[in-house]
Amino acid sequence: MARKIIIDTDPGVDDAMAIFFALRSPELDVIGLTTVFGNVHTDLATTNALRLLEIAGRTDIPVAKGADDPLAGPFKGPVPFVHGDDGQGNANLPAPRSRPIDQPAAAFIVEQIMAAPGEITLVPIGPLTNIALALRLEPRIAQHVKEVVLMGGNALCPGNATPAAEANIHNDPEAADVVFGAGWPVTMVGLDVTHQVNMTPEHLARYAASDDPLAQHIARIIPHYRAYFERANPGMRGIYVHDSSAIAYVIDPTLFETRQWPLRVETQGVSRGKTWPAVGTGAEQLPAAWRNRPPVNVCVGVDAERLIALEAGRLT
Ligand code: BDR
Ligand code: CA
Numbered sequence: 001m002a003r004k005i006i007i008d009t010d011p012g013v014d015d016a017m018a019i020f021f022a023l024r025s026p027e028l029d030v031i032g033l034t035t036v037f038g039n040v041h042t043d044l045a046t047t048n049a050l051r052l053l054e055i056a057g058r059t060d061i062p063v064a065k066g067a068d069d070p071l072a073g074p075f076k077g078p079v080p081f082v083h084g085d086d087g088q089g090n091a092n093l094p095a096p097r098s099r100p101i102d103q104p105a106a107a108f109i110v111e112q113i114m115a116a117p118g119e120i121t122l123v124p125i126g127p128l129t130n131i132a133l134a135l136r137l138e139p140r141i142a143q144h145v146k147e148v149v150l151m152g153g154n155a156l157c158p159g160n161a162t163p164a165a166e167a168n169i170h171n172d173p174e175a176a177d178v179v180f181g182a183g184w185p186v187t188m189v190g191l192d193v194t195h196q197v198n199m200t201p202e203h204l205a206r207y208a209a210s211d212d213p214l215a216q217h218i219a220r221i222i223p224h225y226r227a228y229f230e231r232a233n234p235g236m237r238g239i240y241v242h243d244s245s246a247i248a249y250v251i252d253p254t255l256f257e258t259r260q261w262p263l264r265v266e267t268q269g270v271s272r273g274k275t276w277p278a279v280g281t282g283a284e285q286l287p288a289a290w291r292n293r294p295p296v297n298v299c300v301g302v303d304a305e306r307l308i309a310l311e312a313g314r315l316t
Contacts, residue, residue: 002029003146004119005250006109008066009243010038010126011048013083013225017311018125018151018243019049020214023056024314027251030058031112031120034105036066037075038126038171040087043068044078045126048087050096055217059098066105066130070172072267079167082228089221106133110141117144121250124150124179125243127168132175135182142184151246152176153190153275155261155298165273166191169265173273177265180275183294188263189246190275193256193302197241201226203308204238210316218315241308248307249299255310257301262286262293 005028009015022028033053035045046065053059069075084090101108109130113120122145124131131148134141152168153176154160161167169176180186204226208219222239229239248255261277277298278290 002027003121003250004029004031004116005121005123006032006034006112008034008036008105008122008124008126008130009049010036010040010045011052012039012045012087012126012243013089013221014241014243015039015125016048016052016088016221017218018247019052020056020218021244021247021311021314023058024214025247025251030061032062032064032108034064034066034108034130036105036126036130037068038168039083040078041068041075042066044087046100047096050098050100051093054096054098056214062108063100064103064105064108065100067133070127070129071132071174075171082225084224089224091220105130106137109134110138113141113144114138118146121146122148123246123250124148124152125168125246127171128152128175128179129172132178135178142182145184148179148184148186149189149246149250150179150186151189151194151243153188155188155190155192155275155277156279156300157192157195159274160191161273164266164271166275169275170273173265173267176275177267180263180265180296181293185297187249187258187297187299188275189249189299193299194240194242194245196302197245197304197307198236198238199241199308200238203312206312206316212316215316241311244311245302245307248310252310255303255307256299258297259300260295260297262290263296263298264289264293
């Protein structure tokens with residue numbers, strides 16, 4: 001039976017790829033999209049989620065609008081230089097005809113998990129605000145969720161939003177620290193692996209050559225995003241595959257190598273948003289901040305070519 005997932009998302013070019021990848025994967029049953037600020041403001045994230053479902057012919061899937069701001073303080077603003085002014089590579093998409101449901105994202109998440117204990121997997125691919133708010137609303141979701149598989153964080157490597165921090169975690173470190181500490185099964189698919197998954201222009205050409213409408217949308221929104229990566233990383237060709245890597249983990253965890261560590265998120269100073277796994281200390285000298293924290297399943301290795309082929313096989 002297909003695994004029921006809720007994707008919490010800030011679409012976003014790579015979010016669009018991830019959503020389409022999930023929709024085209026028979027192993028998954030996408031029962032809702034919830035939206036959050038990050039790559040764009042939440043209103044535009046919601047508009048984009050609706051547009052993407054229209055392109056995919058899946059307006060049967062509900063979209064629930066989420067938080068406009070992080071738990072502590074206002075949203076610092078979108079990243080048009082990465083994802084375009086519209087979050088979709090400046091593709092100038094028409095306005096959607098469909099509308100979000102009236103229920104806020106956190107309430108939708110709670111209702112779905114409590115109605116189907118042990119069945120729902122959360123796949124957050126944006127800042128973790130909605131997930132922390134859902135835990136606040138109903139802490140028992142921690143016992144009733146099947147699994148949380150999130151894109152975010154950097155365990156043993158530098159960040160991308162800052163030298164210290166990855167963008168999703170940097171956008172709401174307080175929420176991330178709650179999510180990593182909630183005592184539910186969490187897998188972190190962070191930059192440790194997504195920076196190993198490089199879709200080259202040759203890989204991307206498959207999307208451009210396909211007449212599938214989802215592949216065509218991807219091919220249309222990629223150029224702006226790719227140009228950012230190539231400016232930011234001299235010598236790089238193509239893009240890193242962030243959000244689709246979380247979808248790939250849910251479909252086939254054997255693509256990844258993982259380690260289990262208690263993990264804290266820095267909320268202060270220049271390292272704000274850095275995810276710190278308890279690496280390098282034995283259990284008897286574990287500092288208090290990491291003690292009594294549950295282990296997080298952290299992805300540290302990936303079979304990148306197999307992942308890229310899996311996604312292209314579904315979408316081209
Ligand atoms: C994450 O930040 C966003 O730009 C992407 O959509 C992805 O979720 C990568 O750090
Ligand atoms: Ca995202």
